[in-house]
Amino acid sequence: MITTAANAGDITQENYNFLQQHVYRTSGIVLDDNKHYLLEARLIPIVRKENLRTINDLCALIKATMAGRVSQDVVEAMTTNETLFFRDIVPFKVLRSSLLPPLIEERKASKKISFWSAASSSGQEAYSLAMMLCEMGLQDWNIDILGTDLNEKMVERARRGAFAQIEVNRGLPATHLVKYFERHDLEWRVKPILKRMVRFEKFDLRHSMRMMNGCDFVLCRNVLIYFDMDTKRSILQEISKTMSPGGYLLLGAAETTMNLSDAFERNAIEGASFYRKK
Ligand SMILES: C[S@@+](CC[C@H](N)C(=O)[O-])C[C@H]1O[C@@H](n2cnc3c(N)ncnc32)[C@H](O)[C@@H]1O
Numbered sequence: 414m415i416t417t418a419a420n421a422g423d424i425t426q427e428n429y430n431f432l433q434q435h436v437y438r439t440s441g442i443v444l445d446d447n448k449h450y451l452l453e454a455r456l457i458p459i460v461r462k463e464n465l466r467t468i469n470d471l472c473a474l475i476k477a478t479m480a481g482r483v484s485q486d487v488v489e490a491m492t493t494n495e496t497l498f499f500r501d502i503v504p505f506k507v508l509r510s511s512l513l514p515p516l517i518e519e520r521k522a523s524k525k526i527s528f529w530s531a532a533s534s535s536g537q538e539a540y541s542l543a544m545m546l547c548e549m550g551l552q553d554w555n556i557d558i559l560g561t562d563l564n565e566k567m568v569e570r571a572r573r574g575a576f577a578q579i580e581v582n583r584g585l586p587a588t589h590l591v592k593y594f595e596r597h598d599l600e601w602r603v604k605p606i607l608k609r610m611v612r613f614e615k616f617d618l619r620h621s622m623r624m625m626n627g628c629d630f631v632l633c634r635n636v637l638i639y640f641d642m643d644t645k646r647s648i649l650q651e652i653s654k655t656m657s658p659g660g661y662l663l664l665g666a667a668e669t670t671m672n673l674s675d676a677f678e679r680n681a682i683e684g685a686s687f688y689r690k691k
Contacts, residue, residue, distance in 0.1 A: 421460050422453040423467040431472055432487070439488045440563055441619050442639045455490040459483070489564045493639070496534040498584035499541045500634070503685045504663050508630070509545055511682055512661055516629060517551070524554040529628045529655070531618060532636035533560030536571025536611070537584070542632075543607040544589050552606060559625070561616035571613040574603035618648050625655040635665035642673070649674035653690060662688040 424432075432452065433444045444452070452468065460471050463483060475484045499505050513526075520526060526546075530539040539560035546556055562568050581590050581601045594601040618636065631652055637645045652662060653676035662677055664670070670677050670688050677688035 419466045421457045421467055422449075423469055424449070424452065424472070425469060428469050428472040431476070432468075435475065435484070436488055436491045439484070440492065440617070440639075441641075441644045442491060443641050444491065452491075456487065459486055459490060485565070489566055492564045492567075494534045494564065494567055495635075496537045498537045498581070498589075499545075500538065500584060501666055501685070502584075503683050504632075504634075504687075505541060505545055507682045507685060507687065508542075508663075509549060512630070512687065513549065517549075525557075526551075526554065527557040527627060527629050528559070529625060529631045530558065530560040531616075531631060531633040531652070533562050533571055533613060534564070534567050535576075535580075536560055536567075536574060536613060537576075537580070538632060538634070539571065539611045539613070540574065540593075540603055540607055541584075543610040544593055546610065547593070547606060552610075556610045558611045560611060560613040561618075562613075563615070563617050565615050568613050568615045574608055574611075575600040576603075577601075618651075619644060622651040622655045627657050628655050629657055629660045630663065631656060631660070632663045634663060634668070637664065637668045646673050650676065653677065656690040658690055660690045662690065664688065 429449070429452070436442050436444050456468050456471060460466070460468060463471065463474065465471055465474065471483070471487070475487060478484065516526060528542050530542065533539050539558050542558050543556070546552070546554070560571055562571070575597070576594075577600060581594065590601065593604050593607055595604055618633075633648070633652060637648065640648070649670055653674060656662065662670070664686065666685070669686065670679070676691060678691055680687045680689055
């Protein structure tokens with residue numbers, strides 16, 4: 414009898430469909446039919462960590478312990494957490510030169526401005542906002558930068574505010590590194606001046622956003638691309654309700670509110686789109 418050794422990446426069509434549904438149900442992320450390589454790359458480390466043989470075994474374990482830790486590990490492994498400091502740069506330039514100055518004038522008395530970095534991953538976007546505001550001389554203002562993400566491991570990383578050399582090499586000007594970070598062995602930790610402006614919470618964008626309100630700026634960048642049309646529509650609808658009139662929504666370069674929401678008016682500035690709450 415010929416027997417073939419099992420490969421860690423082995424997965425039946427039934428289990429592929431099961432994982433598609435599991436990931437969709439728990440995150441809203443749509444995993445296309447032809448993403449076997451992605452599934453393997455993301456899930457084989459979990460197969461090994463759990464001392465299993467194949468992704469099929471991993472599916473059996475998820476089915477047996479449905480809402481357990483492994484099931485959460487799988488969903489978190491399927492999120493794409495790519496991010497960097499001052500990503501795409503133009504949105505930060507436009508915030509600084511055009512969108513923030515009138516609001517600063519308007520809020521001179523209360524000195525209060527709030528930002529929501531929705532899908533904040535490991536926190537670079539939120540810390541970039543904090544650095545930009547310090548550079549604008551607003552460190553003594555009542556600034557609230559809330560970063561949220563579905564992935565608990567990312568939320569914990571963002572809260573720690575410690576970054577590897579390879580991460581601070583991406584997007585962060587050397588002057589900012591020296592000014593806002595302290596070196597501890599192999600990592601760079603953000604200084605308290607930034608930490609006190611920023612907080613991080615776990616949050617699924619598909620859930621009710623009732624407790625968020627009065628956001629002046631919502632940055633929801635590079636996450637809608639993973640969702641289907643209905644999910645995008647309902648997230649944009651909910652986000653619009655969290656925003657102050659005249660507030661701005663910033664999306665990723667490949668994202669738009671077009672055909673999804675009429676709660677925003679699109680403004681094009683320096684080649685990038687900014688969505689003003691009507
Ligand atoms: C590619 S990162 C974007 C990070 C950052 N916004 C940026 O543009 O650099 C996408 C993030 O969305 C998060 N995410 C995926 N599904 C989510 C959901 N349903 N609710 C909240 N966050 C989610 C992932 O965990 C991941 O950290």
